[in-house]
Amino acid sequence: MEKFIELPLDLAQKCVKCGLCKSVCPTYPYVQEEAGFARGRLALAEMVVKGELPLSEEVARQWDQCAMCRRCEWICPNNVEYKEIMVKARDMQRESLGQGVVKSLGLKSLELMQSGFGRKAIKLAGKLLSPLPSEIKTPFPTGAVKFMPKPTARAFGLRGKVFEAQEEKGKLLFFTGCMIDAFYGKTGENVIKLMNRAGYTVVVPEDIKCCGAPHYYSGNLQAFERLRDHNLKEMGKYDFDAVVVACPTCGGALQEDY
Numbered sequence: 001m002e003k004f005i006e007l008p009l010d011l012a013q014k015c016v017k018c019g020l021c022k023s024v025c026p027t028y029p030y031v032q033e034e035a036g037f038a039r040g041r042l043a044l045a046e047m048v049v050k051g052e053l054p055l056s057e058e059v060a061r062q063w064d065q066c067a068m069c070r071r072c073e074w075i076c077p078n079n080v081e082y083k084e085i086m087v088k089a090r091d092m093q094r095e096s097l098g099q100g101v102v103k104s105l106g107l108k109s110l111e112l113m114q115s116g117f118g119r120k121a122i123k124l125a126g127k128l129l130s131p132l133p134s135e136i137k138t139p140f141p142t143g144a145v146k147f148m149p150k151p152t153a154r155a156f157g158l159r160g161k162v163f164e165a166q167e168e169k170g171k172l173l174f175f176t177g178c179m180i181d182a183f184y185g186k187t188g189e190n191v192i193k194l195m196n197r198a199g200y201t202v203v204v205p206e207d208i209k210c211c212g213a214p215h216y217y218s219g220n221l222q223a224f225e226r227l228r229d230h231n232l233k234e235m236g237k238y239d240f241d242a243v244v245v246a247c248p249t250c251g252g253a254l255q256e257d258y
């Protein structure tokens with residue numbers, strides 16, 4: 001199991017400053033300055049680690065503006081591992097400057113929403129919100145307004161069950177993460193039906209928690225390790241041939257970070 005280490009300077013120094021990443025970065029057109037894309041953000045990390053620049057609110061602001069889409073990694077001719085560097089830079093930033101109440105609460109609630117209390121609260125919210133439409137217009141602290149799914153009273157109803165295929169070709173473990181069976185129950189049910197029809201029995205573990213990707217990408221590495229270790233232990237209780245996900249974020253985390 002990987003242990004997190006300090007920001008790897010050698011990885012940041014692989015950047016040859018060619019600037020190709022500027023052409024694909026979605027934040028650069030809005031920021032229009034050197035620190036508005038990967039090359040500049042990496043240079044800041046290098047300067048902070050070398051002690052040439054203090055880790056100030058301004059540096060943190062530049063790192064926070066990165067959407068972590070990783071398009072820069074795909075185009076980089078020198079295979080700079082931007083994600084590896086930036087999650088550690090953000091961990092360093094959180095340790096030095098904190099991360100604000102809203103983000104802390106959001107991440108903590110993702111970590112706790114599958115606890116006994118969290119499940120009861122989500123089911124109750126599902127009952128209370130049942131007269132409302134299935135998606136609710138929600139303002140975000142960033143100023144964006146998104147249509148978010150609401151929880152349903154049937155949340156977590158798939159957990160701890162085995163859905164058997166008629167002529168079984170194999171067995172899949174359905175990694176439901178934090179959102180699928182709490183907020184996107186219909187999607188979860190459809191994944192199971194589809195897999196059953198394709199000949200796969202689907203096992204839904206009782207106690208899978210958030211995959212931890214939001215914690216990882218925001219530099220909360222200890223919280224990520226807690227969630228990852230919990231999920232690996234829970235998955236280890238079941239017999240399966242492969243894992244199926246309905247959330248691309250969970251899929252990415254399981255493939256790359258577990």
Ligand code: SF4
Pocket residue numbers: 014015016017018019020021022038039072075076077078079080
């Ligand atoms: S594309 Fe890669 S090597 Fe070129 S500036 Fe960006 S991060 Fe550095």
Ligand code: SF4
Pocket residue numbers: 024025026027028036037038041065066067068069070071072073082
């Ligand atoms: S991860 Fe995305 S937003 Fe961040 S520097 Fe790379 S291309 Fe830009």
